[in-house]
Amino acid sequence: MRIATWNVNSLRSRIDRVEALLERHDLDVLLLQETKAREDQLPLMGLQSLGYDVAAAGFDQWNGVAIISRVGLADVSVGFDGMPGWGDSMTAEARAVGATCGDIRVWSLYVPNGRKPDDPHYVYKLDWLDRLHDAATAWLGTPTVLGGDWNLAPTDDDVFDITRFAHSTHVTPAERAAYRRFLDAGWTDLVEPHVKGADGFTYWDYYRQRFERNRGMRIDLVLGSPAVADRVTGARVDREERGGSDGHGNGASDHAPVIVDLAD
DNA sequence: ATGGTAGTTCCACTA
Numbered sequence: 308m309r310i311a312t313w314n315v316n317s318l319r320s321r322i323d324r325v326e327a328l329l330e331r332h333d334l335d336v337l338l339l340q341e342t343k344a345r346e347d348q349l350p351l352m353g354l355q356s357l358g359y360d361v362a363a364a365g366f367d368q369w370n371g372v373a374i375i376s377r378v379g380l381a382d383v384s385v386g387f388d389g390m391p392g393w394g395d396s397m398t399a400e401a402r403a404v405g406a407t408c409g410d411i412r413v414w415s416l417y418v419p420n421g422r423k424p425d426d427p428h429y430v431y432k433l434d435w436l437d438r439l440h441d442a443a444t445a446w447l448g449t450p451t452v453l454g455g456d457w458n459l460a461p462t463d464d465d466v467f468d469i470t471r472f473a474h475s476t477h478v479t480p481a482e483r484a485a486y487r488r489f490l491d492a493g494w495t496d497l498v499e500p501h502v503k504g505a506d507g508f509t510y511w512d513y514y515r516q517r518f519e520r521n522r523g524m525r526i527d528l529v530l531g532s533p534a535v536a537d538r539v540t541g542a543r544v545d546r547e548e549r550g551g552s553d554g555h556g557n558g559a560s561d562h563a564p565v566i567v568d569l570a571d
Numbered sequence: 572a573t574g575g576t577a578g579t580t581c582c583a584c585t586a
Contacts, residue, residue: 316586317578341586343579369578369585420586458586474572512586514575561577561586 308378308409308569312338312454312529313548314417314510314562318373319343321560322350325375328548329357332566335378336408338415340456341560342371349373365401370417372402372455378409387442391434393419402435411535411569412446416455421476429476432458436485440492447493447532454529456510456562459486461496464504465525467517477526486528495536497529497567502544509544510562518550527565538569 311334315321318339329337337359342349345366354361360380365371374380383406390403405414416439421432443453459482463469472478490496499507508523517523531539542565549563 320578341578369580422586512575513577 308335308411308571309333309566310336310338310411310413310452310454310529310569311545311564311566312340312415312456312527313564314340314456314527314560316341316560316562317343318371319348319350321558322353324548324558324560326353326357328545328564329354329359329375332545332564334566335376336411336413337375337564338413338454339373339375340371340415340417341369342373343369344371362404362406364404365417370401372404372415372417374404374406374408374413374415376406376408376413379407381407387414387439389438389442391431391438393431403439410450412449412451414451414453414455416453416457418456418458420458421482424474424476424479432476433481433485436482437488440485440488443489443494444492449532450534451532452497452529452535452567453489453494453531454565454567455527457486457526457528459483460524460526461486461499461528465507467505467508467522467524477524489530493533494530495533497531497536497539498542498544498565499525501539501542507544508563509565511549513561527562529565529567531567535569539567540570541568542566
């Protein structure tokens with residue numbers, strides 16, 4: 308079984324790339340973030356003709372999430388028990404969608420960005436992560452994947468230059484501690500063992516030619532419960548999708564897809 | 572501290 312996660316930065320503007328990605332990598336499940344589309348705007352016909360079902364959430368804001376699967380899409384749930392509200396409930400629900408695909412429960416997550424360490428959104432981000440952690444404790448005993456844009460870099464090796472993040476989110480001790488709670492509880496980073504340091508970057512700012520200089524960050528993470536971690540046979544980042552054959556990434560998302568292979 | 576680019580609900584906001 309092959310699972311990927313990708314912050315697509317608008318599903319409508321990149322539907323052709325999504326369909327090509329599914330076919331190029333023979334994906335069974337694709338987790339998407341920043342879909343930026345209402346339910347009635349989702350371009351589904353091409354996906355369905357390729358044999359995929361789609362579950363989506365977050366239709367009325369920037370950070371919608373979706374699951375695309377050709378191995379079943381059952382028991383879809385939007386959000387998790389205890390997920391904190393931010394504004395109205397529709398907004399809060401936009402950040403997590405879960406479904407059972409084959410024999411695995413998958414979650415597509417868009418962790419709040421946090422904006423600035425002194426912004427209320429930063430407090431919301433930490434609270435959101437804590438509540439996800441608490442809800443996820445109940446899922447540890449079943450085959451479960453927590454994949455998506457976590458909007459945090461777990462270690463200094465996961466950013467191109469830590470001195471450039473002195474007053475930034477994504478690298479603060481509190482965010483990293485919130486993430487480490489998952490590891491301490493028994494979740495496993497399915498990708499890091501296979502792609503080290505700067506080779507594991509998944510996000511590069513569009514400007515200042517960050518991709519061309521590999522000045523990126525590893526913030527798109529895939530965690531697995533023990534039953535899933537035992538099945539990983541490989542993992543990689545699809546930089547071709549981010550950079551393109553011309554090396555400039557024309558028409559690309561600012562994130563690259565992350566792919567994980569699991570033994571059947 | 573600012574600004575750069577790309578996306579959207581498109582001259583304002585989010586990432």
